[in-house]
Amino acid sequence: MAEARKILTLNAISARGLARLPEHYVVGGDLADPDAILVRSANMHEMEIPTSVCAIGRAGAGTNNIPVKKMSERGLPVFNAPGANANAVKELVIAGMLMGARNLVPALKFVESLDGTDEAMHKATEAGKKQFAGMELPGRTLGVIGLGAIGSHIAEAAIRLGMNVVGYDPAITVDAAWRLPSQVKRAENVDDVLRTADFVTLHVPLLDATRNLINAQRLSLMRSGAVLLNFAREGVVDNAAVIEALDAGKLHAYICDFPANALKGHPKVVALPHLGASTEEAEENCAVMVAEQLTDYLENGNILNSVNFPSVAMPRESAFRLAIANANVPNMVGQISSVLAAAGLNIHNMVNKSKGDMAYTLVDVDSAVAGSVIAQLNAIGGVLGVRYLPA
Ligand SMILES: NC(=O)C1=CN([C@@H]2O[C@H](COP(=O)(O)OP(=O)(O)OC[C@H]3O[C@@H](n4cnc5c(N)ncnc54)[C@H](O)[C@@H]3O)[C@@H](O)[C@H]2O)C=CC1
Ligand SMILES: O=C(O)CCC(=O)C(=O)O
DSSP: OOOOOEEEESSOOOHHHHTTSOTTOEEESSOSSOSEEEESSOOOTTSOOOTTOOEEEESSSOOTTSOHHHHHHTTOOEEOOTTTTHHHHHHHHHHHHHHHHHTHHHHHHHHHHOOSOHHHHHHHHHHHGGGGOOOOSTTOEEEEEOOSHHHHHHHHHHHHTTOEEEEEOTTOOHHHHHHSOTTOEEOSSHHHHHHHOSEEEEOOOOOGGGTTOBOHHHHHHSOTTEEEEEOSOGGGBOHHHHHHHHHTTSEEEEEESOOOTTTTTOTTEEEOSSOTTOSHHHHHHHHHHHHHHHHHHHHHOOBOSBSSSOOBOOOOOSSEEEEEEEESOTTHHHHHHHHHHHTTOOEEEEEEEEETTEEEEEEEESSOOOHHHHHHHHHSTTEEEEEEOOO
16 A cells, blocks of 8 residues: 555644545544645645645635745745635625625614614614715726735626726736626726726735735725725735725725734725635535645646646656756756666656746656665755655
């Protein structure tokens, strides 16, 4: 039987996803020397990641909770589940737009505050409801910043709701572009979106380039009475600047998925408890996707949907496989081949791909690989990790 790999879970991972791991794998929240880690939102930046770990699977989209750069230096892929929770987020954003447009949360708070007889309540209801009169979505403009898996789905849904949509994404993928209805207008930059939209929704990853993307200067460009929605990450928006814009009447409402003291109790803020991906379907989709990717990596060295490594897959045609993570520098394949040739190993099949600074090589050889050969491969400058995966 294949090796009993140990998978450390840092968050609750959907049981249906865990069921996609081979039966003999050991899975738990408290395991020594794990082979891999499965995580959702747990912050791994301060965590001592054991040297036994050779991969991390994020059952979700964003990987800003994982020290990806450090993992790359260790030759360790970080997987995620692109698109697997996009529908869940899309639905919550539509709900958020309706909450903002119809003032639902302040209206509910008003109702909660009513007391007295039914007759008194009815009277107060009819007298008070005018303060919560809202607007309808058809004909309004939605600005979508980040047209990836989530943003492109939202753009499509908004068009179906009769809205005009303007979107900005400097690096839209072909898949996302195919999903976009032809009616979606392309903006040249973030500022153009902000100037033209009644609702602005953010769907970018948290990166150095997107931190405080929405700040005081950008808020000043927005239409008066616009609604800002942030279901991306807290750091993409400057909360203090948002509060100022709400107090000045510039923004009508801020609907987000990230509670913070600065926002607490503000009558024009709706902060949900990071609920975007919290549906049975999304949790399951993410866990299934990432568990399958992790298993294929652990067993066969194949890589699909890694944020720091290229996608590399090779069918098994020999029982002896080497998976080598290396820096994307010249002559790696030449040096690897030389070590194998000197050891009398015949290369049956080989693939090498790169992504940014990282490269990855899968080599199937026709006979067993000795530990001394693996040590020689590991000693090549630029090689970050070597795994031997006999079938
Ligand atoms: N609230 C929640 O529970 C959830 C939040 N998220 C957050 O949403 C983010 C987006 O998720 P997906 O759409 O699945 O990711 P994705 O990777 O499919 O799309 C992100 C898009 O943002 C674009 N982008 C990057 N920098 C940009 C910039 N400066 N301006 C405009 N566009 C930019 C990229 O080109 C890409 O097309 C995640 O990184 C995560 O932080 C994701 C899922 C659930
Ligand atoms: O797992 C979660 O609930 C968080 C989802 C999320 O933020 C993401 O996928 O980026």
